[in-house]
Amino acid sequence: MSLQPFHLAIPVYDLSAARNFYAQVFGLEEGRSSDHWVDFNFFGHQLVIHEHPQTPAQQQAHTNAVDGHDVPVPHFGVVLEWSQWEALAERLRSFDIQFVIEPYVRFKGQVGEQGTMFLFDPCGNALEFKAFKDLSQLFAK
Template identity: 55%
Template structure:
């Protein structure tokens, strides 16, 4: 596997303070630079920027794609974690009473690409997925 470098992702949020608190308190991201209309966060080693966008136009009907008999929200973003960190995060999110779109479970069990996954929304309706593999280097792009 080639060296993995941090990604940068900027997403719209309706309420910068509410969203910042969610990412800092629930997901335990640390804050970097910020202003009254945006904030940089350390999102599991990656740069996530929340940009305030008033009147955020979210569709009433979410777009989904059927994957492993589950309606996966599109678009979504997230990170790949080790299985031990994923399990701790899943337990932490349950303890913080995060409402899951797709509860933590093992997808493609016994098949190439078997993975742990979970989906939930941030306060502005941005869908987030965290996934994990027993062997990231060999399973991430398995066919």
């Protein structure tokens, strides 16, 4: 399966803090930028942080229960290879990132078993990173 990169633009109320977070904590390569927005290579996809006043979702995330955890909504992220997911979890821990949901294996022994972790960027945008040992389970019921 060949996928095209997605483009996602998100609001950030502190452009400098968000820019540092995505560049330093994640180690993302910066692309074009202006005084009000910055492009990043987000695991092969285009993530753009746009300066914007704080949104209600950034002030207090809504959550839905999934596998015994309160999952923040909305959220975004990437499905990584298992070893990349493990390496990212270690990298985030090395920066003392506070996880909303610590890295763990969700749906263990069930259809759709996956590694997952949730965190917020400095502006309250929720991110999820997940991995499947069997990628064919991505859309399995």
